[in-house]
Amino acid sequence: MSMIHKTAxxxxxxxxxKSITAVELTKQHLDRIAAVDGDVHAFLHVDTEGALAQAAExxxxxxxxxxxxxxxxxxxxxxxxxxxxxxxxTCGSKMLEGxxxxxxxxxxxxxxxxxxxxxxxxxxxxxAMGSSxxxxxxxxxxxPWALDxxxxxxxxxxxxxxxxxxxxxxxxxDTGGSIRQPAAVTGTxxxxxxxxxxxxxxxxxxxxxxxxxGPCARTVLDTALLHExxxxxxxxxxxxxxxxxxxxxxxxKRQEVKGMKIGVIxxxxxxxxxxxxxxSFKQSLDLLQEQGAEIVEVSCPSxxxxxxxxxxxxxxxxxxxxxxxxxxxxxxxVGDDGQRGAxxxxxxxxxxxxxxxxxxxxILGTYALSSGYxxxxxxxxxxxxxxxxxxxxxxxxxxxxxVSPSTPTTAFKIGERANDPLAMYLADITTIPxxxxxxxxxxLPSGLSADDGLPVGFQIMSPAMQDDRMYRVGGTLEAALNDxxxxxxWAQAPELVVK
Amino acid sequence: xxxxxxEEVAHLARLSRIEMTPDELDHLASEMQLILGxxxxxxxxxxxxxxxxxxxxxxxxxxxxxxxxxxxxxxxxLSGAPAxxxxxxxxxxxxxxxx
Numbered sequence: 249m250s251m252i253h254k255t256a257x258x259x260x261x262x263x264x265x266k267s268i269t270a271v272e273l274t275k276q277h278l279d280r281i282a283a284v285d286g287d288v289h290a291f292l293h294v295d296t297e298g299a300l301a302q303a304a305e306x307x308x309x310x311x312x313x314x315x316x317x318x319x320x321x322x323x324x325x326x327x328x329x330x331x332x333x334x335x336x337x338t339c340g341s342k343m344l345e346g347x348x349x350x351x352x353x354x355x356x357x358x359x360x361x362x363x364x365x366x367x368x369x370x371x372x373x374x375x376a377m378g379s380s381x382x383x384x385x386x387x388x389x390x391x392p393w394a395l396d397x398x399x400x401x402x403x404x405x406x407x408x409x410x411x412x413x414x415x416x417x418x419x420x421x422d423t424g425g426s427i428r429q430p431a432a433v434t435g436t437x438x439x440x441x442x443x444x445x446x447x448x449x450x451x452x453x454x455x456x457x458x459x460x461x462g463p464c465a466r467t468v469l470d471t472a473l474l475h476e477x478x479x480x481x482x483x484x485x486x487x488x489x490x491x492x493x494x495x496x497x498x499x500x501k502r503q504e505v506k507g508m509k510i511g512v513i514x515x516x517x518x519x520x521x522x523x524x525x526x527x528s529f530k531q532s533l534d535l536l537q538e539q540g541a542e543i544v545e546v547s548c549p550s551x552x553x554x555x556x557x558x559x560x561x562x563x564x565x566x567x568x569x570x571x572x573x574x575x576x577x578x579x580x581x582v583g584d585d586g587q588r589g590a591x592x593x594x595x596x597x598x599x600x601x602x603x604x605x606x607x608x609x610x611i612l613g614t615y616a617l618s619s620g621y622x623x624x625x626x627x628x629x630x631x632x633x634x635x636x637x638x639x640x641x642x643x644x645x646x647x648x649x650x651v652s653p654s655t656p657t658t659a660f661k662i663g664e665r666a667n668d669p670l671a672m673y674l675a676d677i678t679t680i681p682x683x684x685x686x687x688x689x690x691x692l693p694s695g696l697s698a699d700d701g702l703p704v705g706f707q708i709m710s711p712a713m714q715d716d717r718m719y720r721v722g723g724t725l726e727a728a729l730n731d732x733x734x735x736x737x738w739a740q741a742p743e744l745v746v747k
Numbered sequence: 748x749x750x751x752x753x754e755e756v757a758h759l760a761r762l763s764r765i766e767m768t769p770d771e772l773d774h775l776a777s778e779m780q781l782i783l784g785x786x787x788x789x790x791x792x793x794x795x796x797x798x799x800x801x802x803x804x805x806x807x808x809x810x811x812x813x814x815x816x817x818x819x820x821x822x823x824x825l826s827g828a829p830a831x832x833x834x835x836x837x838x839x840x841x842x843x844x845x846x
Contacts, residue, residue: 350823443803457802486809487802556788567763574764576838578827590841595766607765611775612782614759615751628789630799635792637800669778670785686803712804 252280253739256322256416256470263310263321270310270321274303274365277323281367281414283746289389290399290409292328293336294368299323302365309363319477320363325415327406328369329376330461331450332356339452340372340384340402343579343601353450354482355419355461362477367415370405374603375570376426376454378402379675382666383605390662391434393702393741397659400430400675406464407434411741417474418464423455424558425655425679427462428691432654432705435693435737437471437722438464440679442712443686444489447482455565456487458558458683466738468692468722472500475715491713499716500723506540508721511647515551516678522657524697528704529653532694535728536721546643546650550635554680555673557636560616560629561684566606567613573601608669636684644711649721652678654691654705678707688715692722693737694729703737751779 251259251268262268278296285291306321326332329339331349333356338344352360359366373383381389381404389404391397392412399408403420407430410418420427422440431438439462446461453459463474479493512533517526537543575581575597576590583596602610616625643650655678665671682689687709694706706725710717730736753776760767767775821834830837 347827350819350826483811487804487806489804550792553789553792556786559782559786560789571764575829577836579829581829584830584839586839588839590839591764592766593839595761595764598764599766599768602765607767607771608775608778608782610763610765611756611759611779612786614763615755615779615783618759618762624790625783625786627799628793629786630801631793631797632789633800633803634797637803670781673785684803 250276252276252413254416255467256319256465256473257467259322259416260318270303270306270365271300273321274299274323274367277367277415284412284744285414286747287390287395287744288392288408288412288414289387290325290370290405290412290414291368292338292340292371292386292405295335295366298335299365299367306363306365315363317362317477319417319473321365322417323365323367323415324359325368325370325406325409325418326356326366327403327418327420328372329421329452330355330419332366332369335369337369338386339376340374340386341601341603341606342385343573345580347578351450354447354484355478356450358478364417364477370403370409370418372405373402374606375452375566376402376421376423377566377605377609379425379429379672380662380665381405382662383603385603388662391659392744393435394659396661397702398433398662400433400659402426403430403464407431407436407438410434410436410464410466411738412744416465417470419461419478420464421451421459421461422683423458423562424683425676427464428679428689428705428707429655429675431464431691433659433703435703435741436464436466437468437690437692438462439471439475439718440682440689441475441479441715442489442688444487445493445715446479447485447488449482449484453569455562456569457565458562460683467736468719468726469500472496472719489713494714494716496716496719499719502720503724503727504539505536505721505724508541508649509544509647510536510541510721511544511546511643511650513551513643513650513652514545514547515549516652520656520674521653522697522699524699525653525655525657525704527698528695529706532706532725532729535732536725539724539728544647546646548639548643548681550632550639551681553632554636554684555677557629557632558676558680558684559612559673560625561633563609563613564616564626565613567610567617570606570610573598605669633684636681640681640685640687649717650709652707654678654707658697658700658702658704682709687712688718690718690722692726695733695737696740751776751783
């Protein structure tokens with residue numbers, strides 16, 4: 249019997265009951281990918297052989313009574329920005345076409361140690377720069393809810409794989425919303441953990457002070473189980489937090505919010521938000537109130553400057569981080585004819601290897617960091633970062649968690665904003681402040697927008713190292729919504745044409 | 748706000764080691780103008796008495812014990828090299844360039 253429409257928790261139960269093997273479960277997902285990914289294009293690389301070998305090993309471990317974790321044998325889709333030894337890793341860029349990393353990222357090591365089966369690498373905006381996955385050098389991913397719409401970005405592939413039942417679990421990375429915004433527009437769950445909560449070792453760097461890997465799934469509990477599997481201190485990441493991981497799994501199961509104070513951020517629900525998104529958001533607030541939470545309004549006036557500050561800080565860090573793509577040690581090399589010098593070959597390679605958005609951000613970052621402009625741009629942006637942190641500190645004095653719609657609108661059409669970078673940047677207005685302050689953020693589906701029938705995301709933010717709080721609220725809201733709507737949002741996705 | 752010229756963009760492209768076509772430079776110069784106009788808003792609230800934040804959480808430098816640990820073999824380290832010679836990365840000439 250096909251299990252692809254089940255949750256990871258249900259699949260884990262079936263594996264434990266021996267009603268299915270990891271090899272069968274993996275084959276079902278590989279078959280699903282073969283059937284629908286021609287339309288969805290969530291994957292850049294499907295590691296059929298590797299996944300089946302991992303699944304066979306998982307079955308052997310289980311038979312020997314050596315189950316490695318609760319996720320033993322569960323398939324997962326990995327964003328193509330994390331290295332997996334021997335498996336192509338492109339970051340959605342021509343620059344790394346054909347590169348097979350010689351080492352595992354810490355996230356991948358932890359997944360392997362937990363017995364998780366990695367199906368393949370998912371599509372993304374090039375070097376994680378974008379909000380639609382249209383910036384991938386390998387073509388866009390299509391939203392399983394409506395194939396002519398974007399699946400969000402940069403982690404559109406991971407979110408689409410979940411929504412299309414190609415995988416029950418996925419890994420994303422979130423620099424300004426790249427986990428939460430795709431989750432919101434695909435009716436799935438995504439969490440950006442506290443900065444430093446999950447190791448960045450082996451995560452190809454975009455903006456080091458903002459980048460954070462995190463778990464994605466269809467339910468809050470599945471997301472918590474994956475969070476637990478990948479989080480924790482890593483001496484190979486100098487910004488890793490050396491403290492116990494918050495108990496996110498217990499929090500996701502708790503199912504009550506009595507007496508919790510939930511702060512609604514006034515500035516993240518006004519002009520520019522789609523009516524259906526705001527209506528769905530308000531319905532969720534009512535449900536949380538019915539569950540015994542107290543709703544309070546908070547104000548974060550500096551969030552208004554979040555996008556401006558982000559589009560200075562992130563490109564500045566990117567202009568430095570992407571200097572590593574110099575055509576000398578890995579990646580492609582163009583124009584090495586024996587006559588041209590290293591710098592000419594480097595420049596020719598970067599011209600061919602990088603796409604439009606990446607070049608745009610490198611130039612912007614180089615400008616913002618150049619002498620004469622540094623104080624006015626990068627320096628001012630860092631001050632705004634201080635103001636955003638202060639706004640969060642004041643708000644968390646009044647509330648246990650903060651909430652907002654995850655995105656101002658539902659999924660927009662492919663191509664609609666492709667030639668308007670400023671319109672594209674607005675997609676992250678709600679998610680960016682979380683990265684700037686290094687705190688935790690979750691998006692979970694709150695229903696379908698009445699105006700277009702597309703999924704809406706509800707964002708929950710918790711203070712640094714208190715990630716359990718967002719899982720507690722998220723788990724409670726998810727259950728209340730399932731009661732009210734009759735079935736989970738992800739279970740209402742239209743059937744894809746199976747080929 | 749300072750206007751950004753095509754020549755400035757060409758200079759930034761040189762600094763960034765990206766060989767851009769004339770069309771790309773034209774296009775980028777006009778886009779940069781728009782983007783810089785939007786992001787310059789940060790200056791409205793960046794008062795002199797606000798300290799900058801480079802990193803969200805308090806961090807200090809981290810050291811590890813000075814002990815030998817397993818690392819990549821030369822074969823692994825060179826596995827992605829565009830060109831190699833023996834156990835080394837082979838690169839185009841680095842001296843005698845115009846710059």
